[in-house]
Amino acid sequence: MDFNTLIDRRGTNSSKWDKMEKLFGVSPEDGLSMWTADSDYPTAPCVRDALRKAADFGVFGYSWEHPDYLAAIAWWMKTRHGWEVDPDWILTSQGLGNAVALSIHVWSDPGDHVAIFPPVYHEFAHKIEKLSRRVTECPLRLRDGRYELDLDDAQARLTGKEKILIWCSPQNPSGRIWTPEDLRAVAEFAERNDLVLISDEIHHDLVYKGETFVPMDVAAPGFRSRTVTLTAPSKTFNIAGQRTGNMIIPDPDLRNAMTRRLYTLDYTPSMLGVEMIRAAYGPEGAAWVDAQMAHLDKNRRLMDDGLNAIPGVRSMPLQSTYLAWVDFTGTGMTHDEVIARIRDDAKIAVSPGPGFGAGGDGFQRINFATQTARVQEAVERLQRAFADLQ
Numbered sequence: 001m002d003f004n005t006l007i008d009r010r011g012t013n014s015s016k017w018d019k020m021e022k023l024f025g026v027s028p029e030d031g032l033s034m035w036t037a038d039s040d041y042p043t044a045p046c047v048r049d050a051l052r053k054a055a056d057f058g059v060f061g062y063s064w065e066h067p068d069y070l071a072a073i074a075w076w077m078k079t080r081h082g083w084e085v086d087p088d089w090i091l092t093s094q095g096l097g098n099a100v101a102l103s104i105h106v107w108s109d110p111g112d113h114v115a116i117f118p119p120v121y122h123e124f125a126h127k128i129e130k131l132s133r134r135v136t137e138c139p140l141r142l143r144d145g146r147y148e149l150d151l152d153d154a155q156a157r158l159t160g161k162e163k164i165l166i167w168c169s170p171q172n173p174s175g176r177i178w179t180p181e182d183l184r185a186v187a188e189f190a191e192r193n194d195l196v197l198i199s200d201e202i203h204h205d206l207v208y209k210g211e212t213f214v215p216m217d218v219a220a221p222g223f224r225s226r227t228v229t230l231t232a233p234s235k236t237f238n239i240a241g242q243r244t245g246n247m248i249i250p251d252p253d254l255r256n257a258m259t260r261r262l263y264t265l266d267y268t269p270s271m272l273g274v275e276m277i278r279a280a281y282g283p284e285g286a287a288w289v290d291a292q293m294a295h296l297d298k299n300r301r302l303m304d305d306g307l308n309a310i311p312g313v314r315s316m317p318l319q320s321t322y323l324a325w326v327d328f329t330g331t332g333m334t335h336d337e338v339i340a341r342i343r344d345d346a347k348i349a350v351s352p353g354p355g356f357g358a359g360g361d362g363f364q365r366i367n368f369a370t371q372t373a374r375v376q377e378a379v380e381r382l383q384r385a386f387a388d389l390q
Contacts (some may be wrong), residue, residue: 115162118137
């Protein structure tokens with residue numbers, strides 16, 4: 001469980017490190033990559049052991065969603081989140097980005113609208129638009145340093161053409177954990193407007209000590225006829241490259257619709273992805289996640305203390321995730337001026353706030369799931385880049 005040995009990922013086909021110059025103008029030679037949600041340390045030993053065993057066996061034929069794999073997912077949800085999941089509810093996708101796209105395909109048509117609550121994970125809007133649907137933004141309200149729902153405002157923004165609501169829990173980019181009351185309110189909103197509710201819960205394991213994450217289906221089980229929950233071990237164990245996620249769908253009609261779509265696409269899960277999830281979702285994986293969260297908590301505090309010491313800069317307090325959501329509006333600088341200092345002076349690649357939709361202006365998202373020494377280096381670079389502020 002070593003999270004602090006520096007690892008050079010440059011030249012390893014890592015999109016996080018090998019694409020940052022193309023995307024952000026930061027050279028990997030002396031830059032720090034802190035944008036996409038991808039951690040820089042090895043995954044859990046139990047996962048690596050499972051891959052070694054598979055490699056030693058040496059046969060990589062067709063795989064399937066066999067009972068041990070489904071049971072491991074159900075065990076994890078019950079043990080870690082208090083959620084009783086019937087293995088029959090579980091379908092496998094090629095990661096959660098694929099699951100979001102599949103959901104849009106199955107439960108809407110071109111020209112329909114899809115509601116989202118920005119600022120929120122930028123790929124929601126991108127996928128909606130790429131699939132010839134329209135985005136309906138229902139912005140969250142920022143109050144006293146955290147985001148809140150404004151469902152009256154959201155109701156007024158609906159066009160009547162919405163078919164789907166895509167929900168993010170825990171919230172990305174702010175790390176907000178929604179209360180059970182919030183979740184029920186969202187489910188009731190979806191019910192009133194006859195929307196299929198897609199709850200993306202990919203960051204659900206990355207929760208800090210003293211906080212509690214509640215799945216949508218636990219908070220609002222009475223709305224199963226319209227709820228699809230998306231989960232994956234990809235952020236928890238940093239195995240997104242294996243392209244394996246889950247769609248947990250209690251309602252048989254919704255589940256059958258998705259099953260038919262997977263059948264028409266001739267999709268079956270990755271053999272190695274299935275083996276990695278089986279290994280991850282057990283007691284050894286749980287112990288590793290607990291150790292990872294202690295490491296991330298140290299990095300979180302280091303990042304917050306360092307950034308909050310810069311005049312006009314405020315890092316939003318996180319309840320979950322490893323993504324700092326940092327407000328630079330107090331500096332009085334424009335977005336381009338802030339980015340220029342981060343890119344050219346600090347030489348750090350971050351995720352620009354405007355990409356997360358309404359409410360993202362003035363913010364930057366910074367990933368601290370890396371070695372603590374790199375977080376310290378990033379903080380020092382940022383403090384130097386803004387050293388003239390009074």
